[in-house]
Amino acid sequence: MSQWDESYDLVIIGSGGGSMCAALKAKELGKRALIIEKLDKVGGSTGYSGGVWWLPNNPVMKRHGVEDSYERARQYFDSVVTYEGPSTSVKRRDAFLHMSPLIVDFLERKGMAFEYADGWSDYYDDRPGGEPRGRSLVAKLFDIRELGEWEGRLSRYRGAPIPANSNEFPTLFLLKRTWAGKRKAMQLGWRMLKQKLRGQTVLGGGAAIQGRMLQIALREQLPIWTDSPVEELIVEQGRVVGVTVRQGDRVRRIQAHDAVLINTGGFSHNAEMRKRYQPQPASADWTNANPGDTGEVIEAAMRLGAATDCMDEAWWVVTSLGPGLTFPEGARTPAGEPLPFMHHLDLSLPYSIMVDQDGQRFCNEAGSYMEIGQRMYKRQAETGKAVPSWVVMDSRQREFYPWGTAMPGKVPQQWLDSGYMIKAETLEELSKKCGIDTRGLLTTVQRFNGFCASGKDEDFARGGKAFDRSHGDPTIQPNPNLGAIEKGPFYAVRMYPGDVGTAGGLVTDEYARVLREDGQPISGLYATGNATAGVSGRMYPGAGTSIAASFIFGYIAAAHSAGQDKIW
Known part of the structure; x- marks a missing residue:
């Protein structure tokens, strides 16, 4: 028998949202979780994210007068998730949809403060069961200084801190176009002034989710280790019974009486794995994923015989770069x-399109970001002329709206000097x-300008869904x-x-158990999480699908490994 340095019932690798949710459930069931x-930061990919859960039939949306049901949510889910693979099985779909309202109840009992993202439509709201007002939730803005000594140990978006969700x-984005945009900008300015006067650091997004989850975890006295990479999954008599963990120069053996739960994120920052599994060209330099997404624990599970699926997928969000793949000012x-x-x-x-090097559009530019990335790679495979593609802008795009970190009406001189943004008086010159x-x-x-006049994009239906229009300019x-x-200049x-993370990984069942090829x-x-092949397969039904799945299957793993028979 192994000699152990410490023993727990559930050992959780990684500290994303699903990890803390699992640890809270384990404690509720009388189990000890670690x-x-x-890394030196707690919160994983969830902390770096936009901070949204997509949770159909949840009680928060119902409090806002939006009716939903399991049956309606299932109709929508099945109409969107057409990929048939082990991760999207009927049983996993059932688990996800049945658990969605239950996970909100559970987290509210523990102290989570939700807000309904009213108007953040399902990404394919025109499909059967789609909800134009949306099924997504965010966490209320959170002052991370409430974490005390843990404030600096919270994973969070690495850009400028903004007190907004x-x-x-x-x-x-419409601050120059609508009164609502001006009011929102004034509201943001007031928040920033108020937090400065009060000595606060108020954040939204993933920092609000994980700041609140960490606060709850600390209140519940859940043990959390940082700077502790797992080096090995320990197997005895065909069962995973623990892990080895490196802490400085010391390697510790940690026993898991009931189970080990992997929630380590994907492999966005592993160049070798990206080359092996992902469509090309690809680069770890293009990702905004958690810096800890390096894939070694996924590979450790694969060495034990774990099956994988959708390893070629990611949560694509297109980015822009300068000549020679250089980063522009602000990036x-x-x-x-x-x-x-x-x-x-x-x-x-409005006032922009994305085209390949042949000058052809290939997607709905206002549609799901994951689908835009997929279509870019599909066109690249067909023609070899889509990576890079080009966004072509009318002068009014730069006059009216932000781009990157540039405010409306601003074009940083460095962008023009470096060749990141190319300017010309005519489209012929620009081409x-x-x-x-x-x-x-x-x-x-x-052809596109004709669509603008008629209001109907006959090629890609841009602006045809509530989701598209919720991100448009109503003026x-x-x-x-x-x-x-x-209107030049162009x-x-x-x-x-x-991308913001890879979307393929270990195959799991409805109880979040890792499966072999058989x-x-x-x-x-x-x-759970981005270490697994997602329950939504190769589609993204709505904002926060991946985070919701991480929480849900983390909760299920804790309950099932503790011997709970009926979970939903």
């Missing part, structure tokens, strides 16, 4: 580290400077997402398939 984080940014953290721009909201707004096929671009723009008619490309930037569970091993 959270082990290899993700669902507020579409309105903020760095306050400490000077690369921080790629993420383009979703700005792509949704030549960018190397875009001139005839193709002019033909595409002429533009007849379609808030369509604005003609006709601008263009190179676009690449960035479908049998690896005894004592569970997984």
Whole structure:
């Protein structure tokens, strides 16, 4: 028998949202759980994220008068998630949808403060069962100074700290266009002044979720180790019974009486794994994923015979780069580290299109960010001319809306000097400077401008869904997402398939047990989050699907490993 340095019932590798949720459930069931984080920051991918849960049929949306049901949510889920693989099995779908309202009840009992992201529509709200007002929740803004000595140990977005949640940014982007945008900007300014006067650090997004989860975990006295990479899954008699953990120069053996739960994120920062599994070209430099997404624990499980699926997928969010894959001004953290721009909201707004090097559009620029990345890679596979693609802008795009870190009406001189943003007086000149096929671009723009006049995008239905329109400019008619490309000067930037995490990994069942290729569970091993192949397969039904799944299957893993028979 092994000699152990410490023993727990549930050992959780990684500290994302699903980890703390699992540890809380384990404690509620009378079990002892340990959270082990290899980095010096707690919160994992959830902390770095936009901070949203997609939880169908949840009680918070119902309090706002939005009716939902398991049956309606299932109708929508099945209409969107058409991929048939082990991760999207009927039983896993059932588990996710039945647990969605239950996880909200559980977290509220523990002290989580939710807000309904009213108007953040399902991404395919035009499908059967789609909800135009949305099924997404965010955490109320949180002052991370309430964490005391743990404040500096919280994982959070590495850009400028902003006291706003993700669902507020579409309105903020319209500060030069609508009274609602101006009011939201004034509200944000007041928040920033107030927190300065009060000595607070108020944050939204993933920091609000994980700040609150960490506060709850500390209140519950859950043990959390940082700077403690797991080096090995320990197996005895065919069962995972513990892990080895490195802490400085010392390696410790930690027993898991009931189970080990993997919640380590994906492999966005592992260049070798990206080359082996992901579509090409790809680069770890294009990702905004958790710095801990390096994949070694996924590989450790694979060495035990774990099956994988969807390893070629990611939660794609396109980014823009300069010549030679250089980062433009603004695309760095306050400490000077690369921080790629993420383009979703700005792509949704009028007066711009995205084209390949032949000058052809290939997607709905206002649609799901994951689908935009998939379509970019599909076009690349077909023609070899989509990575990079180009966003072509009318002058009104730069006059009216933000782009990257530039405010409306601003074009940083460094962007022009470096060649990150290319400027020309005519589309013909722009196409030549960018190397875009001139005839193709002019033909595409002429056709697109016709759609802008009619209000109907006959090629990709841009602006045809409530989701698209929720990120558009309502002052533009007849379609808030369509604005003609006709007023110079014109601008263009190179676009690449960035991501916020990989979306494939270990295959798990409805109880979050890691499965072998033959479908049998690896005894004592569970997984959740981006370390797994997602329950939504190759589609993203709504904002926060991956975070919701991490929480749900973390909770299920804790309950099932503790011997609970009926979980939902």
